[in-house]
Amino acid sequence: MVEQRLCRTRIDDFATWAPVLRLLLAEQAHRHVAGSVRVAGRIGRGGWSLPLTRPMPPPGRAAQAEDMREEFDAVERVQGALVDAGVDDVSFTAEIEPTGETTLRLLGPSPAVEPGIGTPHPGALILVDGSLPEPWRRLPEPALVAAPAPSADPELLERTLRDRLPHAIGATAEEISAVEARLGVALPDELKVLYRVTRARWEDLGDDYEAAERESEAVGFELFDLDGLYVADASSRYCRWEFAAMEAVDTPADAVVQGLVGSPGWIAFGDNGGGDRLAVDLTPGPRGHLGQVIMISHEENVGAALVADSLTDLVLGRLSAERRSPRGQRPPLVAWVNIASLKSLEAAAHPGLEALSIGVWDGEPFSLAPVVGLPRLRTLTAYPGTLADPLQISELAGLEFLQLGPEEWRVLLEAGAVPRSLSAAAIVVHGDRDPLPIVALANEILALWNRPQIIQTVLEGDLEPLA
Template sequence: MSPLHDFATWEPLLRLLRADKAEAFAAGGQVAGQISRHAWSVPLSRPVPQPGRAAQVEDMQAEFDAVRRVQGALEDLGVDGVSFTARVAPTGRAVLRLLGPSPAVEAAISGPHPESLILVEGALPEPWRRLPDPVPDAVPAPTADLALLERTLRERIPDAVGATEAEIAAAEARLGIALPDEIKVLYRVTRARWQDWDGDDDAAEREVMAVGCELFSLDDLYVADVRSRPSPWRFAAKEAVVTPHDAAVQGVVGSPGWIAFGDNGGGDRLAVDLTPGPRGHLGQIIILSHEENIGAALVADSLTDLVLHGPGRERRGRRRDEPSPVAWVHHRSLRSIEAAAHPGLEVLNIGVWDEEPFSLAPVTGLPRLRTLTAYPSTLADPLEIARLTGLEYLELPPEDWRVLLDAGAVPRSLLAARIEALGDRSPLPIVDLANEILALWDRPPITRIRLEGDLGPMA
């Protein structure tokens, strides 16, 4: 038996829960939580530190130790995470239900409810399937100057160790792409390996100042394509690729022509762009924000420009006058489905709304609508969803999913789906509902394992 399915693994956590939730358990209630290898969400009250004193690790040591026992079992089994529910009777008899995992369900971000259900194996959201448009007429910026770039770098970091032609060729072979000339010049001056500075922090800092970013070593260059920018379906399906006609950078998630070579010190990646937008230049320098799932911004017209003047203010193309492909309908945004509807609409999100529920008739037949999310009690007739024949992602509350399932009206065009379970609803019926949806595509269900044990009387 796996340690994950051994009651003893969970016993320390169950004891903490019993002490903390005694009233809820005495009334016959249950608690729920989720633990993954690197994070957890368990319903334990944490002590409030004394005024003027920050919380200390030892204040929560018992919780940390109990969770780490479970995390160790997850690692032994090679599982990313597991959700659970627990009940403890006044006698000390405990019932623990472990929920998951399933290869057809994305790892939970927080909370015990299932995340997005992957209905078609390997399916990606539409923006993650988009390649940049061809740019056969793109040319380097006038600021690109190989001789000036090399001379400036050698003056600023004269003791740097440069890469050999063989090392550059090896990097190109690893990446599967020819490096642009400015990047080759850069790495001929410095290959940016920490060991070359022999522990000299000042020399390393001079390199940062010389280039204008924290430079990756030649061995750490990577292609910033869609695989380098993963995102859960619940977020990715709500994005849309937009490249205005005057944009310097294409609004894609990633590109086989984005070669990441540095960091701004805050987690944002700098890349040379070989697939620029309509108003961009071949080899321009862009920045990919770690806080965004899609797109990039221009910071320099060329690597020479970056080295000479540093990263400029991030520049993005102006939005087109056309309506947005992503619409939000709720009290603080658009207030009707009619206002959101147009031929280019890809994503419709219906949020908090306490007036008359909406009909989906205004968006029926729209050619590009692929994502629909709806808050509880916002749809007048959930069965109207069946008329949206191009949906790839659907996010609904349990009650609306129940209507679709009972009517046999779940759209078969879906690639992924999610049940929006708000508040402290028990995950058990949500898991049952998720398994019904998964069964329609013959996908692996979320497992349910029941463990029982005796915690003994309260001390």
């Protein structure tokens, strides 16, 4: 592991970390841990994960910030240093002797490593710079024969909106043209009508919250101002590699909306008040309408739902249900094999399979033979101990993402059998394992692609023994 001992910023100053370490040391003392102790955690600008038992509030009272003031103050000290250093997130591990002598190791960050979730261990390793999972690379199929819905009526839409919003300030033709130039797409007629009636800018409402509510009631949703319009393509729907790799894009022949992560033809113009985006769809599915209104859920990574056949319908309250013909069941593109789902790889295997997860299992380890040769298999995740022979992974020619336990990765590394087709990888770690060997393993994998290593910064200090 690459080490450094240069004290360049507050984040590299032991005193910055001492309050957090004292809290963790006190936690170990409460558990009656004798001798030297190892503590580890992660702190980022927006949150932290520390193995602390938080105090219970008195009966009948909810937990309050003051109950955890000591923890908050200690963490905020580190967070301030992160901001000063221009760092988003850092994990750490420390060895604390009974005398209070402490060796603190800061792990990372690395531009090639995503932060772990609730753990000091590294997240996904980005082996190819700028790489994206396949669903995030998928573009829409051209909507060559799509036409606006019969209900789309720009004139009726404009009359309705002007009647409901008689004092609204509308956008000029020049302002609309500027938005089209910014987005790189021509706005459909209905959307132009909407913004010609109201450009929905806060300053136009005179900082009047009631006026803003009346505008939302008039159009039926929370309308973005003209400058807030954006193209809801795949880049607008961020997802961590290890989750995104287990998604799949699918658009059946009878679909109204294409089952994409995002599209250059999805123009987001509003919100339902709960974080879900409303968008005009210029790349509809095979049975959809050009300019239909869809909802992009903030709780899902792929797809969108039809809301109305046209913006006219939406404003008039004529909502739609997706039109889909009955069809037979098709095998899933993503398969989960574990004690609660599919019970064999044979049951998961078919030519269209894209992603396979082998989870918790109490039987014999699996042979990968049933999925060798599948033409579209790009993702494999396997719970530690579930593979009979990890070297079979070398027979999966098209993998772009692989997630394994440390022992399985060690087998591949020692055999020189890590698939070179990978764009990203991850190490599954369960339990309270020392982060240092995991970081060292991650660096071995990163080195195969000549990617930036996870740097270890070593700081030494004295916490003094607990009273």
